[in-house]
Amino acid sequence: MSLSRFTNLLFALLFIGAGLFAAVFLYRDYQHYDNLRSENTVLAKRHEALKQESARREDEVEKLKNDPEFIERAIRTKLNYAKEKEVIFRFER
Numbered sequence: 001m002s003l004s005r006f007t008n009l010l011f012a013l014l015f016i017g018a019g020l021f022a023a024v025f026l027y028r029d030y031q032h033y034d035n036l037r038s039e040n041t042v043l044a045k046r047h048e049a050l051k052q053e054s055a056r057r058e059d060e061v062e063k064l065k066n067d068p069e070f071i072e073r074a075i076r077t078k079l080n081y082a083k084e085k086e087v088i089f090r091f092e093r
Contacts, residue, residue: 063070075081082088 064074080088
């Protein structure tokens with residue numbers, strides 16, 4: 001076997017080894033990227049749900065500050081208050 005052929009074989013083996021080494025690390029990084037992408041999707045959905053909940057609560061706070069009918073309805077339903085001479089019927093579920 002000549003020296004140039006041996007050198008070519010050595011470089012070919014080194015090139016294949018480096019390629020396999022890079023492929024292993026790239027695959028591991030791709031898996032990590034894929035996990036982060038799926039987690040990001042879940043967090044984006046949760047963020048959107050929390051934004052909607054926040055908007056609903058801000059709307060409720062504004063109504064509690066400004067709408068007397070809403071305040072009365074909230075007091076009657078949440079605190080179980082009744083007007084004078086009013087009878088409340090409670091049914092068990």
